[in-house]
Amino acid sequence: MLFTKMHGLGNNYILINLLENTLEDEYLPTLARNLSDVRFGIGSDGLILICDSKVADFRMRIFNADGSEGKNCGNGLRCVAKYLYDHQFIVSESFTIETLGGIVEVHISEKKKEVEFVTVDMGEPKLLKGMIPMKGEPMTMTINEPFTIGENLYHLTCVSMGNPHAIIFADNVHDVPLEKIGPIIEHAEIFPERVNVGIVTVKNSKELDYRVWERGSGITMACGTGACAAVVAATLNKKIEKNQLITVHLPGGDLEIRWDENNHIWMKGRAEYICHGEIKLEHFTKEKMLKAAGQ
Numbered sequence: 001m002l003f004t005k006m007h008g009l010g011n012n013y014i015l016i017n018l019l020e021n022t023l024e025d026e027y028l029p030t031l032a033r034n035l036s037d038v039r040f041g042i043g044s045d046g047l048i049l050i051c052d053s054k055v056a057d058f059r060m061r062i063f064n065a066d067g068s069e070g071k072n073c074g075n076g077l078r079c080v081a082k083y084l085y086d087h088q089f090i091v092s093e094s095f096t097i098e099t100l101g102g103i104v105e106v107h108i109s110e111k112k113k114e115v116e117f118v119t120v121d122m123g124e125p126k127l128l129k130g131m132i133p134m135k136g137e138p139m140t141m142t143i144n145e146p147f148t149i150g151e152n153l154y155h156l157t158c159v160s161m162g163n164p165h166a167i168i169f170a171d172n173v174h175d176v177p178l179e180k181i182g183p184i185i186e187h188a189e190i191f192p193e194r195v196n197v198g199i200v201t202v203k204n205s206k207e208l209d210y211r212v213w214e215r216g217s218g219i220t221m222a223c224g225t226g227a228c229a230a231v232v233a234a235t236l237n238k239k240i241e242k243n244q245l246i247t248v249h250l251p252g253g254d255l256e257i258r259w260d261e262n263n264h265i266w267m268k269g270r271a272e273y274i275c276h277g278e279i280k281l282e283h284f285t286k287e288k289m290l291k292a293a294g295q
């Protein structure tokens with residue numbers, strides 16, 4: 001089985017093209033965990049599958065490093081779009097990709113054999129508690145709500161980009177012990193499907209700093225949906241204006257994000273290849289096969 005490893009600002013994924021291949025669903029969480037392992041596998045933030053779709057041009061499935069299936073992945077979408085365009089699976093400059101979090105529209109404006117930048121219309125953010133999802137009055141929003149961890153009080157603003165994000169504002173993104181509070185908030189009982197946790201510093205009216213603890217993958221170098229959620233949260237908290245081109249600085253690089261007047265979030269950023277290779281599936285689904293054999 002061939003794979004392509006790619007990254008979006010250092011948020012790296014193993015892509016497997018299932019347009020001409022199949023993989024049994026039951027193996028996918030095990031495969032994602034084992035391939036993502038940096039010592040016994042290839043090493044990555046997760047596994048992305050490129051599949052056929054009945055409702056869009058293509059379908060992307062994303063599995064985090066812990067084997068859990070994510071509902072959307074901004075950096076992954078740019079990698080999938082680049083892969084499809086560069087390998088001539090698509091010839092038009094705009095096409096659609098189905099995710100569990102909804103259908104997005106991809107735009108490639110460069111006339112290059114291998115594109116560098118991809119723009120994605122990520123659709124509309126979901127703000128109501130019932131849509132994040134999180135516990136509480138389902139028809140209300142979570143804007144700057146208190147959340148206590150031990151002696152420390154944090155304030156959460158929650159946004160879904162098809163996947164759930166809890167955003168905390170800080171004067172400096174390194175002021176908050178994200179390695180410590182990330183997993184605590186990720187697994188908090190108010191988030192029935194867990195949550196991605198982002199720390200945001202508003203540098204000025206056009207720039208944010210952002211660090212992320214990803215649901216299912218931990219600290220990563222970047223998170224595309226998280227950067228979109230950061231812009232929405234900063235706007236809801238009146239720290240920046242809507243319909244402005246915002247540069248979000250992530251540890252792995254920058255994304256350009258705009259929450260436009262039609263309520264759509266646009267994300268533009270790089271996507272790059274790391275390597276291509278081949279895996280013997282049986283080496284990475286052994287755990288499942290042994291269990292099936294009752295061992």
Ligand SMILES: N[C@H](CCC[C@H](N)C(=O)O)C(=O)O
Nearest residue numbers: 070073074075163223224225
């Ligand atoms: N950990 C996320 C999926 C990956 C999102 C991220 N890598 C991005 O670029 O948006 C979740 O379970 O919701």
